[in-house]
Amino acid sequence: NRYRLANKQITDVSVRVGAVFVLMLPVIMMVLHLSTGAVVWFGGQRADAGTVEVGSLTAFMQYLLQILSAVIMCVFIVMATPRAIVCAERLTELLDAGSAIAYPQDQLHATPARGRLEFQNVTFGFAGAELPVIKAASFVAEPGRTTAIIGSTGAGKSTIVNLAVRLLEPQQGAITIDGIPISELTRSQLAATISLVPQRSYLFSGTIGSNLRFGRADATDAELWEALRVAQGEDFVREKRNGLGSRVSQGGTNISGGQRQRLSIARALVAKPRIYLFDDSFSALDVGTDARLRAALPSLTEGATTIIVAQRVSTITDADQILVIDNGLIVARGRHDQLLETSPVYREIVESQTDTEEAA
Ligand SMILES: Nc1ncnc2c1ncn2[C@@H]1O[C@H](COP(=O)(O)OP(=O)(O)OP(=O)(O)O)[C@@H](O)[C@H]1O
Ligand SMILES: [Mg+2]
Structure with a gap:
């Protein structure tokens, strides 16, 4: 109306x-x-x-x-x-217009050293919408472990991830890192603790190098190459005539979607945070590159908390904990083989994907 x-x-x-x-x-x-x-x-x-x-x-x-x-x-x-x-x-x-999100002026706590991310009964709805998008979500992502989030489109996966980096503020419940509410961390502390690779990766105008150093300005070239190697982006950057100095236009429009995604992953790796959030970051990669990337990841993310939002079941079968999201609710959690037995929603997702793979 x-x-x-x-x-x-x-x-x-x-x-x-x-x-x-x-x-x-x-x-x-x-x-x-x-x-x-x-x-x-x-x-x-x-x-x-x-x-x-x-x-x-x-x-x-x-x-x-x-x-x-x-x-x-x-x-x-x-x-x-x-x-x-x-x-x-x-x-x-x-x-x-200022930011709707108020960060504390002074540092109230030491910067979290471990990176244990916890959601307690978090409820969130967009302003103007009638129903909440996330309903009473509670989970813990432990350091050194991989937590995967899977669910159909519009289930609320990106919303969970955006809540964790405080792009959105929950109406109810608490989000804490090492027991500290994220609302009590300063902007720079939060940025140093969490790196988000967003669903739609975005690059800034500048060079590949300047984009990769976004999270940590003093990273050495060797560190950048290491991150690129893990993110499976080394080859195409080496092929460019100017390497790390190659120009990137605003929004990264002169680089392919998959390459942009890999640069965006490398950027998160360079920042060396305690918590990594990958929002559907492997979707533009073919299955082989996806597998190589995930095999290489632990060499840099060792000990950190990793949260992976995925569409493909194959991306998350070895996760330590899988959260199945349906309509804003966490309907099941566990490891891949447990979920296969206990969760009809999960089984449905798995079956729908094996069907399409067999058909293809
Ligand atoms: N800015 C917004 N304002 C209002 N509603 C929104 C907004 N962004 C998302 N939504 C709604 O919130 C719900 C969850 O969206 P979300 O982006 O978290 O889904 P998702 O699980 O990440 O989906 P996908 O797999 O497609 O990325 C959807 O129903 C969507 O329509
Ligand atoms: Mg999403």
Whole structure:
């Protein structure tokens, strides 16, 4: 209903603006042509009579045209002004808007050294939505272990991950790292503790090197290459003529999706946090690269908490704990073989994937 109302409003406004334009244009054109006609008519008579030279007549017409086009410009500017004002207001609003998430000014705790991530009864719903997206989720991700999250699209996997890095704030429940609520950590402490590889990887304009150093500015080239090797991105960076110095355009649009994903994984590895969050980070990789990447990962993530959100069951079969999410609820948890026996939802996911693989 809200949508219909907004839709109606915009239709009305557009129709009105359109009507004004439709009226304005012929009027302007008419004035233009009538005046040119008048000049030619009267000027022609004078030129005939010999009181005006043809040259000055032409010049006169040129002047007239220039004046009229200036008038047209003015009209357009007048019409564009209200729009410009509205846009400017919106822009300043955007620029003035602070972050909705308040970080503590002073450091209240030491930076977590282990990285045990715990959700206690976390409930979260988007503003304006009726039902919560995450309902009373509780789980613990232990250091040195891999926790996997699996579930159908829209189940709430990305929401859980975004809650953990405080991009979203839960309405109820607590999220703690080593027992400290994440709301009591400063922004830089949280950034140093958790690295998120988002579902849609994003690169900044600059070089490959500057992108990889985003999480830790003082990383050496050797460390960058090590991270690239593990993220299976070494080959394509070596193939580039400038290597780590290769240019990346804003948003990483000059690099393929899978390569962007691997750079984004490498960026998280360079930061050396206590907690890694991979939100569907292996989806753009083929099965072989995916397997190689996961085999190489522990050499860098050893001892850290790893959380992997995955679509493919094969990505997570060796996880220490698998959380099956359905409609915002954690419906089952355990290891792969346990879940196969106990969870119908999990079995369904596994079966749907083996079917497609066999069919393919
Ligand atoms: N910004 C938003 N505002 C309102 N609702 C949202 C927003 N983002 C996501 N949702 C809703 O929240 C639910 C969970 O979304 P989420 O992104 O966590 O799903 P997901 O499990 O990560 O799915 P996928 O596998 O496709 O990545 C979905 O039903 C979605 O429609
Ligand atoms: Mg997602």
